[in-house]
Amino acid sequence: MGRPPALDMWRRGVAIGLGTDGVSTLGTLDLFRVAMLVRIGQQHIYATPVHNRNGVSAREPLEMAIVGGARAMGTGEHTGGLEVGKRADVVLLATDGPDAAGYASETVFLYECASGRDVHTVLVDGRVVVKDREVLTADTAEIRMRARARQNELSKVLQ
The missing domain is CATH 2.30.40.10 (Urease, subunit C, domain 1)
Structure with a gap:
């Protein structure tokens, strides 16, 4: 509950994945929109209070969804990037x-x-x-x- 420190945890290497449990909560199954909501929320927590409009890069939330999701599910060696062997x-x-x-x-x-x-x-x-x-x-x-x-x-x- 409260303000999630997702960005701080992500930057420290914690395996964070983004997801949705259905349309009844945020009204979307669209992970692109979920990533944008994370960016806006984390921007509000980490950057807006100190007038840093670039506190959260646009890239980080999508990386949380893709790379972080693979790591969080324990499938990072098979998924989460376009690489030989994945x-x-x-x-x-x-x-x-x-x-x-x-x-x-x-x-x-x-x-x-x-x-x-x-x-x-x-x-x-x-x-x-x-x-x-x-x-x-x-x-x-x-x-x-x-x-x-x-x-x-x-x-x-x-x-």
């Missing part, structure tokens, strides 16, 4: 959307503005699971139907 887990983003238009650099767009809606292609262990924004390995209509039904069940219990 799984080929790759997320490709489209940079031709309106959000990306304002950025001179794709890297800055990635750290500053990207979101799940920019995801174009995803490979997991070298296998394409999302292509042209379409999930190839799951019946998304079925998942949506089951999620709506479950949400209705839960809503009735909570009333």
Whole structure:
């Protein structure tokens, strides 16, 4: 509870990963947005009170999600980076959307503005699971139907 010292722990080498436990808490499953929320929150804790507008780099929260997530799950030797010997887990983003238009650099767009809606292609262990924004390995209509039904069940219990 209170203000999490995530940035301080990250900078000291603690294995911190970012995630979400569902849309009921922060309203998103989008890890890009979670990373941005971490950046804003940690900026407020570490930098804004002392008038340091650059106290949290744009890169650090995304590294927490990718590299830190792999370390926190104990899979850092297999995941968390594009390196020889690691799984080929790759997320490709489209940079031709309106959000990306304002950025001179794709890297800055990635750290500053990207979101799940920019995801174009995803490979997991070298296998394409999302292509042209379409999930190839799951019946998304079925998942949506089951999620709506479950949400209705839960809503009735909570009333």
